[in-house]
Amino acid sequence: MNIVQNLKTSLILTLVLAVVCCGFYPVLVWGLGQGLFPKQANGSLIHDKQGNLVGSALLGQTFTGESYFHSRPSAAGNGYDPTSSGGSNLGPTSKKLSDGMAQNVSDYRKDNGLSDTAEVPADAVTASASGLDPHISVRNALLQAPRVAAKRGLTKDQITALIGKYTDHRFLGFIGEEGVNVLLLNLALDKTIE
Numbered sequence: 001m002n003i004v005q006n007l008k009t010s011l012i013l014t015l016v017l018a019v020v021c022c023g024f025y026p027v028l029v030w031g032l033g034q035g036l037f038p039k040q041a042n043g044s045l046i047h048d049k050q051g052n053l054v055g056s057a058l059l060g061q062t063f064t065g066e067s068y069f070h071s072r073p074s075a076a077g078n079g080y081d082p083t084s085s086g087g088s089n090l091g092p093t094s095k096k097l098s099d100g101m102a103q104n105v106s107d108y109r110k111d112n113g114l115s116d117t118a119e120v121p122a123d124a125v126t127a128s129a130s131g132l133d134p135h136i137s138v139r140n141a142l143l144q145a146p147r148v149a150a151k152r153g154l155t156k157d158q159i160t161a162l163i164g165k166y167t168d169h170r171f172l173g174f175i176g177e178e179g180v181n182v183l184l185l186n187l188a189l190d191k192t193i194e
Helices: 002-036 095-111 138-152 156-165 182-189
Strands: 045-047 053-056 179-181
Touching (some): 045 182, 138 156, 138 179, 138 182, 156 182, 179 182
């Protein structure tokens, strides 16, 4: 009799917890997200002036033209593939990693007209852990600014002002690092968003 009572109690508790944890709680969190933070809850999607979806402020994209700021390298699939998110998992003694970084440093210096001994920001030559990081460092953006300004016929001050506008500052003023959202900055350069 005791076993039957324990089984009945276990089944009832399992059903109650299933309803609460798999039904009520997710609906509550979804509702709060939609009510309090609808843009973030729906992926921080970015639309151009015509209403076309161009990306997410949370996911990086590849930009290669000389008139665009370049994103940091990505090890996610074929560059910023959200279905293949992740790092390369290459260790510090990996020749492939060492050769790839040396090539990235050389390309970055060449693309931005820097000397062969100029220091290059780490985020310009290394992929993030997810491979989807939408930000570059402010220093990286400032080093790319002269190239972008020259190709777009703008002054360095105009480009620097845009970099400042699309810089995400430290949380609470001291947590994390400042970063420039490359997608938003490049769209602003194209004047497809405000």
